[in-house]
Amino acid sequence: MATSLVIYEDNARLRQSMELLLSDDSGFKVIGAFPDCTKVLKQMEELLPELVVMDIDMPGVNGIEGVKKIKSEFPDIKVVMYTVFDDDTRIFDCLCAGADGYLLKNTSPVKLIQSLQELAEGGAPMSPFVAQKVFTFFRNTKPVEDTFNLTPREKEILELLVRGNSYKMIADKSNVSVDTVKKHLQNIYHKLHVNCGTEAVAKALQHKIIKLD
């Protein structure tokens, strides 16, 4: 039995060629194809497809919002993104929104069909480039970050700064004078190659020298 499928794609020509591609003996049956997500929930309710192929850039309600809506109401419908966008932000937004796969539009028709099969079988197809991004993401979550040669004391002071303390408050909590704090921060700023507190905080968090939770 063919796997039922709905397409969201604002480019009419592409939408039609996809319908064509997936109408042969591909094992799929396109039961709906729409140019945007404005009525996505209503459409899902009526059609109840097994799979959804979702573009991102669409007028009105875009694909990221679309997948959020689908997943919140119909978590069992598998949604794969199909888009030209390969930037970190969009990729990770889609993953967080609940997408089950992420394919770039340079995917060959054969690969596309393979990927949809994989999706139907419970897999999570993604283009190699996307997979790479995902792996890189993890690599960066636990890197033994270079500490910029901050001394333990300096880290302590920096953490207090990051947590929103003024020089005076840091001095109190560290049991030293405000001038000492000032000196430490001056050294810290040099080591981080910044020249004010806000920059230091940004850098400390960005490079995970200090972790907040």
Add this chain to the structure above:
Amino acid sequence: MATSLVIYEDNARLRQSMELLLSDDSGFKVIGAFPDCTKVLKQMEELLPELVVMDIDMPGVNGIEGVKKIKSEFPDIKVVMYTVFDDDTRIFDCLCAGADGYLLKNTSPVKLIQSLQELAEGGAPMSPFVAQKVFTFFRNTKPVEDTFNLTPREKEILELLVRGNSYKMIADKSNVSVDTVKKHLQNIYHKLHVNCGTEAVAKALQHKIIKLD
């Protein structure tokens, strides 16, 4: 020219059959095969392979430690895990350790070769089941989009602050007076429930109101 490759696998039979599989016309050349990672760095230094296939469960130094060592010294060597383990902990530990791919041992020989090719081309091959785990991971770590009701203009100003600009610099870049910037930041501080710039930066980054990259 064949892609050079080293195998770490403690099961002698499997190790040999892999060598066999990858010695034909597969486009690969096995230049080393070892039962554990105890001398991994020395071996990498001598052989300098393009790819490494790494088992996890090995006596002495295991595969996770192995990939960490390789990646810290030779970040350009591509390492793919090849294991029976499909539990979250091991998968994510390997990703964080810097693995470039994660294949389960139920992968067919054909798929294995395909995956190694993908790896050599800079991709990040993983078994469908692993891909699924990864996607699920993101779904569960959905960041709560709390924008604290900042207006677009306020976000703009805040971003400039996060990027280390002083009031004066922000004023220039936004084409407004310093006083306006001051006023905006005052409003921003109230909305974020903070009372100084460093705190605002910390909060903005922590809550991903502003993203740096």
Add this chain to the structure above:
DNA sequence: CTGTCAATTACACAATCAGGTAATACTTTA
């Protein structure tokens, strides 16, 4: 059409921050 909200500017005052310079003391390392 009227009120609310965003964006804007201005001024004044107090607090805080950042830079430079200098000195002391205590470890650790060469």
Add this chain to the structure above:
DNA sequence: TAAAGTATTACCTGATTGTGTAATTGACAG
């Protein structure tokens, strides 16, 4: 033992930041 690095304090000066109050404009919603 001497040199290097860390931690500490102090003082001075100018720049920056944060708060309060007040007023104007334009846009948008009811």
